[in-house]
Ligand SMILES: *[C@@H]1O[C@H](CO)[C@@H](O)[C@H](O)[C@H]1NC(C)=O
């Protein structure tokens with residue numbers, strides 16, 4: 001055979017090879033087994049997706065297929081907030097993922113969200129967890145715009161690895177500062193869809209989200225006061241002399257006024273560092289509170305909820321064998337951290353209201369659920385409830401489910417109200433800022449109902 005024919009043959013062979021690779025890129029990211037993991041029937045994947053042309057910036061993801069019949073279940077992206085905290089460490093391993101680290105092993109989470117959906121956890125923005133840039137200047141001046149753009153690029157490219165999920169019903173979920181990330185990403189998706197209908201967006205869910213910073217932050221005073229964490233007189237100055245949004249504004253601008261400084265030290269002294277502001281009724285992880293202050297007191301254990309799960313996650317994810325199994329690398333950092341210390345985020349973006357973006361999403365027909373762990377003093381339920389109600393009025397949405405309790409098991413899971421069958425608010429009773437962490441069963445009931453578009457259980 002002449003050389004040219006050999007060349008053609010070789011070329012065709014390579015072409016076929018590349019087509020094969022393109023179709024099954026996800027096999028490189030398949031997790032064989034996580035160290036200490038119990039046997040499971042569903043598949044797990046993790047790895048990197050580069051989000052810029054020069055391939056300098058790579059986002060790390062962890063993907064857990066649904067336990068039963070993944071082909072019929074939606075795709076759900078989960079984002080933690082911070083800004084700068086990890087969806088892998090917090091979301092997947094402490095909240096709603098299939099496993100929780102406990103010493104050397106992983107234990108099954110009975111209420112994992114992959115019972116209902118294919119769950120995709122993304123460490124974002126660049127600089128969080130295992131996500132990295134080879135050019136450290138990428139960590140400077142990161143903001144909401146960059147984050148949303150990278151998140152969109154991530155998902156776009158992730159679909160190349162997982163083509164079977166391309167047109168799957170897609171939900172974006174997240175909590176806390178993800179009250180910024182989620183609506184901003186959803187908005188970009190709708191814009192992208194005008195050119196090419198790629199994202200089959202079916203709804204968004206926001207847990208204890210920052211949506212409008214003054215309303216959210218200034219509901220803290222009343223929450224602390226009504227839960228007995230601050231005195232009548234402190235409540236008074238915290239709502240008149242200097243409120244919390246003013247303090248935060250001053251703080252991020254590097255100029256806290258003497259008056260705000262005085263009010264905040266009063267608040268801090270009365271609330272005590274031995275109370276978890278993210279759940280005022282839950283015990284704190286004593287070892288972790290004390291390691292920050294180096295005081296010794298007896299270790300305290302609580303039987304139901306492992307309040308030290310975050311510490312367990314930090315040790316687990318820093319194991320070499322775990323990193324190998326996850327196909328992850330530490331680039332430019334020595335340790336995996338829950339919240340990044342190299343990321344320099346534009347913190348004043350906190351003041352951008354995202355409730356107006358939520359409004360646009362609803363106008364575009366995207367269902368929205370805002371839920372609140374009702375023991376959280378950081379983004380209290382009262383602020384979120386006010387914002388959702390205000391939005392419903394602005395949009396002229398009538399109440400379709402009046403304020404009522406909902407059930408999980410044979411107990412009240414919380415309260416809910418729905419507007420125009422498209423905008424929902426719900427509380428999760430006894431839940432923290434990270435609701436699925438402290439109320440896993442109730443959170444799963446809420447999640448399932450939202451995915452199905454059905455009302456929360458009215459009875460049991
Ligand atoms: C995507 O899914 C929708 C239903 O959710 C269907 O109507 C549409 O034809 C699908 N598009 C493609 C390109 O498969």
Ligand SMILES: *[C@@H]1O[C@H](CO)[C@@H](O)[C@H](O)[C@H]1NC(C)=O
Nearest residue numbers: 214218239242243244245246
């Ligand atoms: C909080 O303080 C700012 C600045 O002093 C003020 O403009 C705002 O009205 C206050 N908000 C509340 C709810 O008290």
Ligand SMILES: *[C@@H]1O[C@H](CO)[C@@H](O)[C@H](O)[C@H]1NC(C)=O
Nearest residue numbers: 395396397398399400419420
């Ligand atoms: C909401 O309720 C009012 C009063 O009952 C009614 O006039 C209006 O048409 C309703 N709006 C929608 C969107 O259903």
